[in-house]
Each structure stands twice: as C-alpha cells, then as structure tokens.
Amino acid sequence: MQPNRIATLLALALATACSTTPDTPTVTQIDTESASLEIKKNVMDRTSQYTFTLEKQPLGLVIQELVKITNANLVLMNGLENFPMPAMNVESANIDTVLALLSEETGCKIEDNGAYFFLYAPNYESLTQVSLDPAQLASWANMNTTASFGADTPLFNVFALLGYSLDTTIVGDNAIADSGCGEMHLKNVSLTEALEAALKSARVQHFNFQIQATDEYLLFHSPGNRMRKQFSTNAKTIELANALSEMCDIQLLLVKTSENKMEGQLGSSRLKEILPEFSRQLGLPVTAEPAMNKLPVNPVILNGVTRKTAIELLIRQWLLPEFGYDYTEEGIRLRYLGPEL
Structure with a gap:
C-alpha cells in the first residue's frame, strides 16, 4: 500500500474513531484463574514459525486473529481498530516478521517492551513514554494478570476488572476513566504492565495523569483535579x-x-x-x-x-x-x- 494512502487512512481512522461504531466486538473479560500475587514473567515466543491466511477485514479483527495464532501479547492504540486491512498470506514467519509486515501495510509503529507489542499511529510516539513509578506501586509489584479488552472499552471497566481479578481496588476520575482503550490482549503480565498498556492504548499521555497510591487503592486522576x-x-x-x-x-x-x-x-x-x-x-x-x-x-x-x-x-x-x-x-x-x- 502506498505511504500517502496509508497516512490518509490512518488519519481518517483516528478522526472517525469517536463517532463510529467499531467493527471489533467489545470484549471485557478477566480470567481470575490466571490472576496471581506471584509474578510469573511472560516470555513471548520469538522463534516459532507461523503460516496462515487472513481475509480482508478491519485491523482490530486482525489483531484478534493474530493473538489466537501466535499467542502473542498485542495492544492496539484506540482509533485504529477500523483501519481496513487487505488479505494477509504469511508463510513460515515468526512474530517479529509478522508484525513487521503489519507495520509495513498499515504505517503503524510498534513498541516492543518485552512484555507486549504496542501498535500505534506515527504521530503518537509520546505514548511510549507512559510509565508507572515502581516505587509508588510497590504494594502492587507482585501481582500479575491475564486480560482481554475490546476496542472502546472504557478505562473504568479496565480498572474495575483488573481490581476484581486481583482482589484490589483501582479507580479513576472521569477525565481518565471515561477514555476508551484499544484492542488489548495480555497473558501473564504484571499489573503495572497491564495498566501501562491500557493507558497507552487509550491515548492517555504521560503528562495527562497522576496517581494517588495508598494501602487501600490506586487512583488515576487528571493533573487539574x-x-x-x-x-x-x-x-x-x-x-x-x-x-x-x-x-x-x-x-x-x-x-x-x-x-x-x-x-x-x-x-x-x-x-x-x-x-x-x-x-x-x-x-x-x-x-x-x-x-x-x-x-x-x-x-x-x-x-x-x-x-x-x-x-x-x-x-x-x-x-x-x-x-x-x-x-x-x-x-x-x-x-x-x-x-x-
């Protein structure tokens, strides 16, 4: 696909993201059996080779299919789920090669932080700066979870369901919690990684939120609140x-x-x-x-x-x-x- 066309389609996808109904079905699920107070670090499979064919469909559905095929942890920036993807024919490619092909086709950039892959639009590089202070979240450091959320799932549901799975309390004020995340599929990641991924996918910039952490709860709020x-x-x-x-x-x-x-x-x-x-x-x-x-x-x-x-x-x-x-x-x-x- 030509670069100019890619840029135009990305711009249209982001411009209409809040005014259209996403083609990707909303999934708001937490697997409490996979939630744990003991970190079992997810190690993504980099060597397995995959051969598959995907029909023409929106990017959000492609992400869902790739999660099933590769078992990779994939996070998509909100607003890109309806980007039109042509059919994909892949032969004997590992996950890095598969995502490189996806990046070439969509124009999306990919952050690989070891725990998950984050796909985002080129002008949103600053989202990769979202990071939670380990010292501030020390009481939650030994928690890990498995979770899947569909495009436009409000962060208040993400926070509530993550808290439910780990028997803890995570909340946000309206400015933060009303934001919708993108396609997000994570297995065996730390709570900190899951929260960072959710904020990135919802396009919440690192300078647009603060955290109040106590022995009882985590509260995400806007700096102006x-x-x-x-x-x-x-x-x-x-x-x-x-x-x-x-x-x-x-x-x-x-x-x-x-x-x-x-x-x-x-x-x-x-x-x-x-x-x-x-x-x-x-x-x-x-x-x-x-x-x-x-x-x-x-x-x-x-x-x-x-x-x-x-x-x-x-x-x-x-x-x-x-x-x-x-x-x-x-x-x-x-x-x-x-x-x-």
Missing part, C-alpha cells in the same frame, strides 16, 4: 469515625456473566440511580442533595476498603473537588461543600 483532603464537616466525631472505619466490598454497575468472568456497562449511571445499591453494600443509608442526583457514577469495584474510603472514592470520580458528606441520624448525606480552603 485537585484532590480534596477533607470530605466531612463532622469527620472528627467518635460516632462517625467508628461507623466509617468498618470494612466493605463494593461492586457497582458490573455483573458476573459466567464463571470467572465479569462485565461492566459501557457508560455511567446517575448518582440517584445507584444510591440504593451503594447503601445496601455499604451497610449505611446514603442520600444526596437533589442538585447532585444527576452526577455521573462509573462502574467500580472496591475491594477491602473502609466505608470512609468507599464514600470518598465515589466522590473522587467527579472532577470538581467541592463535594463531601455529613453523618446524620439518617445515615450519610452527600452534599456540596464548596472549595476547600
């Missing part, structure tokens, strides 16, 4: 402290569809709609000021956190750090507090 420190006007009362220190597990807007598989809805729900279920799982009645009823709440899984943390992570989804809560005789009341001084 100032993290509120005090959420309650009566947080120092003994009664409130005792009530909120109890542990809980929260699963909102996700369902278990079959053994070891979880799926999350592809969009948010209004706060008013999720409060009854949130209250039930929290073990405390939670209401909100009427003006807050339409605030969006994304699917989320919170494992082994305190009630206090669960409430605050729900609030931290919103980009305006001016909300909090009061503890009353009727339970928790979410309310507008205004800017924090």
Whole structure:
C-alpha cells in the first residue's frame, strides 16, 4: 500500500474513531484463574514459525486473529481498530516478521517492551513514554494478570476488572476513566504492565495523569483535579469515625456473566440511580442533595476498603473537588461543600 494512502487512512481512522461504531466486538473479560500475587514473567515466543491466511477485514479483527495464532501479547492504540486491512498470506514467519509486515501495510509503529507489542499511529510516539513509578506501586509489584479488552472499552471497566481479578481496588476520575482503550490482549503480565498498556492504548499521555497510591487503592486522576483532603464537616466525631472505619466490598454497575468472568456497562449511571445499591453494600443509608442526583457514577469495584474510603472514592470520580458528606441520624448525606480552603 502506498505511504500517502496509508497516512490518509490512518488519519481518517483516528478522526472517525469517536463517532463510529467499531467493527471489533467489545470484549471485557478477566480470567481470575490466571490472576496471581506471584509474578510469573511472560516470555513471548520469538522463534516459532507461523503460516496462515487472513481475509480482508478491519485491523482490530486482525489483531484478534493474530493473538489466537501466535499467542502473542498485542495492544492496539484506540482509533485504529477500523483501519481496513487487505488479505494477509504469511508463510513460515515468526512474530517479529509478522508484525513487521503489519507495520509495513498499515504505517503503524510498534513498541516492543518485552512484555507486549504496542501498535500505534506515527504521530503518537509520546505514548511510549507512559510509565508507572515502581516505587509508588510497590504494594502492587507482585501481582500479575491475564486480560482481554475490546476496542472502546472504557478505562473504568479496565480498572474495575483488573481490581476484581486481583482482589484490589483501582479507580479513576472521569477525565481518565471515561477514555476508551484499544484492542488489548495480555497473558501473564504484571499489573503495572497491564495498566501501562491500557493507558497507552487509550491515548492517555504521560503528562495527562497522576496517581494517588495508598494501602487501600490506586487512583488515576487528571493533573487539574485537585484532590480534596477533607470530605466531612463532622469527620472528627467518635460516632462517625467508628461507623466509617468498618470494612466493605463494593461492586457497582458490573455483573458476573459466567464463571470467572465479569462485565461492566459501557457508560455511567446517575448518582440517584445507584444510591440504593451503594447503601445496601455499604451497610449505611446514603442520600444526596437533589442538585447532585444527576452526577455521573462509573462502574467500580472496591475491594477491602473502609466505608470512609468507599464514600470518598465515589466522590473522587467527579472532577470538581467541592463535594463531601455529613453523618446524620439518617445515615450519610452527600452534599456540596464548596472549595476547600
């Protein structure tokens, strides 16, 4: 295919990525049997030779086929899944040669970091700079996972399902979590590698996110989202402290569809709609000021956190750090507090 035509097709694919329905079916799956707290480093097969024929189809489907044929860990930048691929005829080629042919045909560049191959458009070289600080994520260093996500899967589902598989808590604010990842198929990689791959595929630049890491959770948020420190006007009362220190597990807007598989809805729900279920799982009645009823709440899984943390992570989804809560005789009341001084 001619270079000019390749560049034009890539530009069209990226320009229409957010306005068209992807041809690639959405896959939001986590294999909990492959999740582990012990690193078993994936070593990709570089020597096996593959012979196959693929029909003309979108690039996202080609990636899915190549994963089945080669068992390689492949990650595709969001927006490229509908790039039209001609038929492929490959004879006795290893994975590096196969991907070199794919790069030549599409104009995509390929990052090979040893754990997976990341295919991206030429003008997105900066995505390869996405890196998570090992020191900041030390508590998660010994976790590995196997996961597959289809194009346009929101990062809030990626975070929730990775957390589900490893019995931990990973969340994001709306600016980060609403981004959609690309085709992503990973086997036996570390949690850090999986999160980096997800951010890259969703086109989240390294300067567009920050991480708050505690013993309870990982929170990805935009640099402009100032993290509120005090959420309650009566947080120092003994009664409130005792009530909120109890542990809980929260699963909102996700369902278990079959053994070891979880799926999350592809969009948010209004706060008013999720409060009854949130209250039930929290073990405390939670209401909100009427003006807050339409605030969006994304699917989320919170494992082994305190009630206090669960409430605050729900609030931290919103980009305006001016909300909090009061503890009353009727339970928790979410309310507008205004800017924090």
